[in-house]
Ligand SMILES: [Ca+2]
Ligand SMILES: [Ca+2]
């Protein structure tokens with residue numbers, strides 16, 4: 409009887425069956441067989457043509473043919489590598505994630521192949537690969553299994569903070585001045601770098617400390633932080649500018665409202681400005697020099713000074729008023745007690761000294777402070793005396 413058996417099966421007649429024979433005379437004719445083998449449709453497929461011969465003791469024989477077909481209809485066994493989660497930087501190649509294994513009933517080296525279906529994850533660097541493994545034997549029988557490969561970004565970026573820094577008040581505190589953090593990530597080529605500030609006041613309003621927390625975040629939400637300390641200091645004194653030196657009349661006010669005030673600039677928007685005077689006497693009581701030291705002080709106690717010199721001058725002569733002209737008898741006294749006395753006032757106060765000078769044989773003059781009464785010759789002298797100044801003769 410024709411039979412089909414698996415390639416791995418035995419072709420022994422014990423399995424495939426024996427011919428049977430009977431003879432008219434010989435009760436046990438000899439039964440033998442011979443095989444002719446031909447290739448099948450695949451390396452493991454073999455067609456055997458088995459010719460059975462029955463021979464009696466007298467040499468008479470007859471034969472029949474049995475077809476035995478070895479076939480492979482069983483697929484290889486297959487075992488997938490385990491499901492695995494790998495970092496986005498890792499290779500998804502089977503050399504890293506594993507290869508399916510299996511054996512076949514006939515083919516000692518079944519072929520293993522794989523194909524991937526990829527589904528994006530919740531962020532650009534994450535995805536899920538469904539890898540279908542197929543084992544195929546030489547006769548085209550195949551079996552499959554599935555491996556799940558999760559590609560993950562679980563590592564936060566590396567971050568490097570800018571150095572701690574001390575800057576002068578009034579300087580820009582933004583990163584353009586104080587530096588920015590840099591970051592790299594295992595998967596995200598450009599992690600987002602951001603910062604937030606916490607400020608604590610210092611010893612004075614212009615001094616404070618910023619604790620700047622820098623954060624680098626990758627596209628999958630992993631983040632790292634570092635801290636930069638920025639100290640804002642006021643170590644500079646205000647820039648002070650004095651009013652110009654000035655000469656004023658003794659009647660004028662020497663108060664800053666009249667002589668000018670210093671101005672100052674600082675990171676303190678309103679540095680305190682004060683002044684103190686040292687006065688040095690001049691050539692006469694109404695003339696003197698004021699050395700005015702201006703002081704600008706900021707909120708942090710830094711100060712600077714400049715000096716303004718104020719010259720107080722008396723450049724205006726006294727105003728004098730003569731007694732009226734009089735006509736007297738030649739016998740009368742010509743002394744001022746009878747003829748009257750000039751009076752004088754000065755712009756700078758005090759009592760100007762009024763003197764009279766007598767002239768002989770000349771006009772009576774009354775223009776300054778002056779005259780009358782005898783004197784020498786025909787010289788007419790006008791004496792002009794102003795305070796403690798000198799005489800003027802003519
Ligand atoms: Ca097989
Ligand atoms: Ca990352």
Ligand SMILES: [Ca+2]
Pocket residue numbers: 642643644645646674675676706708710
């Ligand atoms: Ca300052």
Ligand SMILES: [Ca+2]
Pocket residue numbers: 722723724725726754755756
């Ligand atoms: Ca005067």
